[in-house]
Amino acid sequence: MEPDLVLDKVFELADRVGDLMHSTLKERGLTPARAGALLALHKAGRALRQRELGDVLRCTPRHVTALVDVLEAQGWAGRSAHPTDRRATLVALTDRGAEAAAQMAAERQDAARTMFGDLTEEERDGFLAVARRALHGMATLSEDRATSS
Amino acid sequence: MEPDLVLDKVFELADRVGDLMHSTLKERGLTPARAGALLALHKAGRALRQRELGDVLRCTPRHVTALVDVLEAQGWAGRSAHPTDRRATLVALTDRGAEAAAQMAAERQDAARTMFGDLTEEERDGFLAVARRALHGMATLSEDRATSS
């Protein structure tokens, strides 16, 4: 069994989950990026500056503006002025947005339980250990590339 | 340890590998989709109809046209008439494309070895077993959604 095929499985797993999520989102009228923004706000549990949102989502401030534009137009979230910093804009979920985000988070957890809920503790630990070592190997690879450039 | 967090790790792993691949591709002047097409042709080992390429890449025929347009313009691949079916167009790698594809495949294998190469057979089997069960659970979920719609 080549390491190659293990990597294939990881991608297959991520792809399938991604596909499923994508299709459930479409029913809600949400795209992956917009849903990500809602979930980020949900997880934060408070209003975020657009800048903060961009940091969490790992995208540029410019893109956050566009994202929030749509979320606001469709009633998922709203902008408000920052109380003390007049440069900043706060983004908060509307009731509708909060409900959708909570539901999506719950669905994600259900899916995770369906996939990994019936594992023994041993199996889970073994799986995570392998994943962690792989991530560490990856990090090493990335650093090598960074220093050699 | 919640199943939730296991899913997070899978995504993290896939994301990191994806990021690394993306950056190596950019140095070559390739985008993910175009590189995918080259690798698909490489793996097939023969010229493919555009339709076949679309099936492998899981995208629409229209998108294949656009993809091949660019690959052809940039000298990675070339079109030729199908010898017997005059509707069909065959896509084949140029020498340059074949070389790049082979190199990318080798790099991918190297990365996989860095991540999973030092596992014992037991660890690898355990990991794969978990992944397979998760995939199976996913499939069940997807079917449920399909029948209930």
Add this chain to the structure above:
DNA sequence: GTACATGGTGTGTCTTGCTCACGGTGTACT
């Protein structure tokens, strides 16, 4: 030989994501 299926493409749209430049605002240091 007619009806239908298949293969590729023109046109148009949407989403994600980037850069660059800019105006308004905070902050720190003279």
Add this chain to the structure above:
DNA sequence: AGTACACCGTGAGCAAGACACACCATGTAC
């Protein structure tokens, strides 16, 4: 004070990935 600088969001413009619909040329089956 005032000046320099950093930070926040946004206007404008662009590239990539991907979809649907309509269309024409070609194969195929009846």
